[in-house]
Amino acid sequence: MASHSAGNRLRHSRIEILKDEIYCQIIKQLTDNGHQASESRGWELMWLASGCFAPSAVLLREVNLFLRSRKHQLAADCFARLQRTLKKGKRNHPPQQVEVEAIEHMT
16 A cells, blocks of 8 residues: 555656646747747647646746746736636646637737
């Protein structure tokens, strides 16, 4: 029973690391990106990620600061989505096609 619990903690830890890596890669894509199409895709990814799962407590402050410091039209929406995700918890299902299509038309 103890090894099962340790296995669950390890799995949870790996998932948190991957979530943080996703946020770090998106922020990297959005920082000093001279290609508008690539930046737009980055904001689409940030919008989707912020509505699905939050970064770990370790990275949360940095993600919040990043979103609040950007002037892009989606930055405030991503910040609001992330706050809602923190309040309600992660999504159990991936975004639906209509959500993906909606964000594609916003950027």
